Structures are given as structure tokens and as C-alpha cells.
Amino acid sequence: MCQMYCKLSTEAAAMGDQPKIMVFRPTWEEFKDFNKYITYIESQGANKAGLAKIIPPPEWQPRKKGYNLDDLDMTIPAPICQVVTGKQGLYQQINIQKKPMTVKEFCALANSERYRTPKHSSYEDLERKYWKNITYVSPIYGADVSGSITDADVEEWNINKLGSILDYVNEDYGISIDGVNTAYLYFGMWKTTFAWHTEDMDLYSINYLHFGAPKTWYSIPPEHGRRLERLANGFFPNSFKACPAxxxxxxxxxxxxxxxQYSIPFDKETVLLNLFPAAAITITQEPGHIMITFPYGYHAGFNQGFNCAESTNFAMPRWVEYGKRATQCQCRTDMVKISMDTFVKRFQPERYELWLAGKDIGPHPEDPTRSSAAAQPSLNDVLCNKNLCTCSFYM
Structure with missing residues (x-):
């Protein structure tokens, strides 16, 4: 036990100062080039927290005519009722699909006596109410609505056309993936939740809150992502057994x-050494603010009331190594999987043949102590690259 304690204490001490979620306020000139600015904030260490906030300059107007609901003539085709079960800080959520409704109908529901935000004195007070009442009155979430309400002529930071290297999925494979390389809208109400996850293929994501109530975000620094996974596996063993991802x-x-409160389960025991003294970093996103999540950055959160956000994924060259080594869910047919072929060929040409042969051995970027071979492409996920003529299939 002493040996275990010493090892965990060393691990905890090595964590050092916890990364902080950074907030950036770019000028209009700095803001104009999306890829350049993402590179800049990473040079400042923004990615270490897994999440960053950007407050756009006043010159940026993503929707010039504003947000009168009469102008948002949209239908939410598959609202979901989020049913949460569990207790004492550990919960499971299932989604039950409801009938389509218009945005105006959803707004009326969100502001009704049953679903509206409770009275509160601060964000912290509301957060306490969220966790205290999480299993009561299942909210309705207008999530994953394909589309955009950003003006089509907006050239800077237009979520529907960011111009990142993820565009190669469409250019080279001719594939459009809703919500991944196209925009999704999210209409929230009080207590609607996004559970702990990283993005599909451990991509970056961008989330802009167009209007309404704020969002509360939690983030785990990517360097502690494996710790979170081990902790979650101990709390949800049946889920882990059924699907490791x-x-x-x-x-x-x-x-x-x-x-x-809890450390990582170690040698089949849980030692209370506070290995997560501040690992879940909290920040509030207000209307007009942009949140960026980084590769392998676990995040979760909830909406504080009726609101509308727009989101999509994107990629930078740094992501390629994460994408090659991202875990995959094998039990569901609707999970997003992107062939890494074009990315490895373009950004890691010296490793391409090794990767094809299943011999690209190395560590996950956030787990440097363990090396393994990146998963080689299979018959099902090597797609024909029409620009680079990679039409061969590899087993």
C-alpha cells in the first residue's frame, strides 16, 4: 500500500499547476485568418486546457438581421428528451426522440413553467441547482439540427466554411458529414446536457452561441484524458465491458x-489522493462568444436556458497524429469514422507506407509512456481518393 501511495503521490505532484482555460480577445485584423489565429492561440498554450474561449471583435457580425424568432422559420426534426438516471454525482443519460417542432414552439416550451430556468443568484448557484435536480423533469434538446443561421456571405469564421484541412474529406473523398464538416444547430433549454466526450476522431470543434442563455462548460486537460477514462471505466464497468469506447x-x-474526490483506480483499489484536485475546469460561454475544443479534450456541460448555438468540427495538421490513434466505437453503426488516408499521405508522407502496413509504431500524443501501432486502414474505411488516386484497398 505504501508503494502504491508513493507512486500515486508522485503522479499527483507531477501534475503541477493545473492548466487554465484561456480567453482571447482578438482584434479584427488578428481575427480575419481562422487557421492563423488557431495556430496563434495554440502557441500560447490554449490547447493544454482542452478548451478555450474567444470573444470576437465587434466588427464581426455573423447574422446582420439579428435573431427575431419570426425570421427563424425552422423545424427541429428530431428533438430529444434527455432522461437521466443515477445518484451521487454519477449518472447515465438516454435520449428519447420526440415529434418535430418549430423553433418558436420549442422556445415556448423552454420558457414554460415546467421547463424554464429556476431563479438563481449567480452562475455558481445555478450550477448547484443543475446537479441537485439533474434527474428531475427531463428536458427537451433540439440537438443536431443540420444547417446554419450565419449569413452566407460572412467570410471570417463562418462555421459552415472554415477552410481547415478537414475540407480534404470533401475534396478528396467527396463526402459531406453532417455536423462534422458541415454546421449543426443546437437549440437548448434549462438543463439540456452534453455528456463527457471527445469529438469524433478526436477532432477540434468550434461552438458559437448565437443568442439566449449561457452554456456552462467543463473541461479536462488532454494530458489527463487517460486518467478520466480509467476513472470512468471504474464507475461504469458494464458500459466499458460492452464497448471500450x-x-x-x-x-x-x-x-x-x-x-x-476520487483518484484513478489503481491496482484494483481506489485511493483518495485527490488526483483530480481541479481537473474539471469550469467556464461559462455567453451569447456572442466562441468556444474551441482541442484534440482529445474531454468536455461536458449544460445549457442554462433557451438558447441557440452553431457548431462543427475542424482540423489542423497537429490533429493528424490524434486522428490516427483515436479510439473507435464498434458497437454502433452511426459513429463517425474518417479515413486518415489523405491526411497521412499529405502531412506524414514519410510514415505513409508504415501506416498502411500497420507498422506505424508510436505513442498517443497525450500518452507518451506507451507505444503501439496506429490502426491500419481496413477494407471498409479506405476510401477512393479521387485527387490522389489511392483506390487500392488494404486489409
Whole structure:
């Protein structure tokens, strides 16, 4: 036990100062070039927290005519009722699909006596109410609505056309993936939740809150992502047994208090050494603010009331190594999987043949102590690259 304690204490001490979620306020000139600015914030260490906030300059107007709901003549085709079960900071969420409704109908529901935001004195007070009442009155979430409400002529930071290297999925494979390389809209109400997860293929993501109530975000620094996974596996053993990548189902909720109380299960025992003293970092996104999540950055959160956000994924060259080594859910047919062929060929040409042969051995970028071979492409996920003529299939 003493040996275990010493090892965990060393691990905890090595964590050092916890990364902080950074907030950036670019000028209009700095803001104009999306890829250049993402590179800049990473040079400042923004990616270390897994999440960053950007407050756009006043010159940026993504929707000039504003947000009168009469102008948002949209239907939410598949609203979901989020049913949460569990207790004492550990919960599972299932989604039950409801009938389509218009945005105006959803707004009326969100502001009704049953679903509206409770009275509160601060963001912290509302956060306490969220965790205290998480299993009561299942909210309705207008999630994953394909489309954009950003003006089509917006050239800077237009979520529907960011111009990142993820565009090669469409250019080289001719594939459009809703919500991944196209925009999704999210209409929230009080207590609607996004459970702990990383993005599909461990991509970057961008989330812009167009209007309405704020979002509360939690983030785990990517360097502690493996710790979170081991902790979650101990709390949800049946889920882990059924699918080792079950966190990609976006159904598991762990409160920040649990992360502060428990260490990583080690040698089949749990030692209370506070290995997560502040691992779940909290920040509030207000209307007009942009949140960026980084590769392998676990995040979760909830909406504080009726609102509308627009989101998509994107990629930078740094992501390629994460994408090659991202875990995959094998139990669901609707999970997103992107062939890494064009990315490895373009950005890691010296490793391409090794990768094809299943001999690209190395560590995950956030787990440098363990090396393994990146998964080689299979018959099902090597797609014909029409620009680079990679039409061969590899087993």
C-alpha cells in the first residue's frame, strides 16, 4: 500500500499547476485568418486546457438581421428528451426522440413553467441547482439540427466554411458529414446536457452561441484524458465491458465533485489522493462568444436556458497524429469514422507506407509512456481518393 501511495503521490505532484482555460480577445485584423489565429492561440498554450474561449471583435457580425424568432422559420426534426438516471454525482443519460417542432414552439416550451430556468443568484448557484435536480423533469434538446443561421456571405469564421484541412474529406473523398464538416444547430433549454466526450476522431470543434442563455462548460486537460477514462471505466464497468469506447456514446455524466474526490483506480483499489484536485475546469460561454475544443479534450456541460448555438468540427495538421490513434466505437453503426488516408499521405508522407502496413509504431500524443501501432486502414474505411488516386484497398 505504501508503494502504491508513493507512486500515486508522485503522479499527483507531477501534475503541477493545473492548466487554465484561456480567453482571447482578438482584434479584427488578428481575427480575419481562422487557421492563423488557431495556430496563434495554440502557441500560447490554449490547447493544454482542452478548451478555450474567444470573444470576437465587434466588427464581426455573423447574422446582420439579428435573431427575431419570426425570421427563424425552422423545424427541429428530431428533438430529444434527455432522461437521466443515477445518484451521487454519477449518472447515465438516454435520449428519447420526440415529434418535430418549430423553433418558436420549442422556445415556448423552454420558457414554460415546467421547463424554464429556476431563479438563481449567480452562475455558481445555478450550477448547484443543475446537479441537485439533474434527474428531475427531463428536458427537451433540439440537438443536431443540420444547417446554419450565419449569413452566407460572412467570410471570417463562418462555421459552415472554415477552410481547415478537414475540407480534404470533401475534396478528396467527396463526402459531406453532417455536423462534422458541415454546421449543426443546437437549440437548448434549462438543463439540456452534453455528456463527457471527445469529438469524433478526436477532432477540434468550434461552438458559437448565437443568442439566449449561457452554456456552462467543463473541461479536462488532454494530458489527463487517460486518467478520466480509467476513472470512468471504474464507475461504469458494464458500459466499458460492452464497448471500450462507450464514452463516445455521450451518455455518461460525472460531476466535478466526484472528479475532485476520487483518484484513478489503481491496482484494483481506489485511493483518495485527490488526483483530480481541479481537473474539471469550469467556464461559462455567453451569447456572442466562441468556444474551441482541442484534440482529445474531454468536455461536458449544460445549457442554462433557451438558447441557440452553431457548431462543427475542424482540423489542423497537429490533429493528424490524434486522428490516427483515436479510439473507435464498434458497437454502433452511426459513429463517425474518417479515413486518415489523405491526411497521412499529405502531412506524414514519410510514415505513409508504415501506416498502411500497420507498422506505424508510436505513442498517443497525450500518452507518451506507451507505444503501439496506429490502426491500419481496413477494407471498409479506405476510401477512393479521387485527387490522389489511392483506390487500392488494404486489409
Amino acid at each position: 462507450y464514452l463516445r456514446h455521450k451518455m455518461s455524466l460525472i460531476s466535478p465533485q466526484i472528479l475532485k
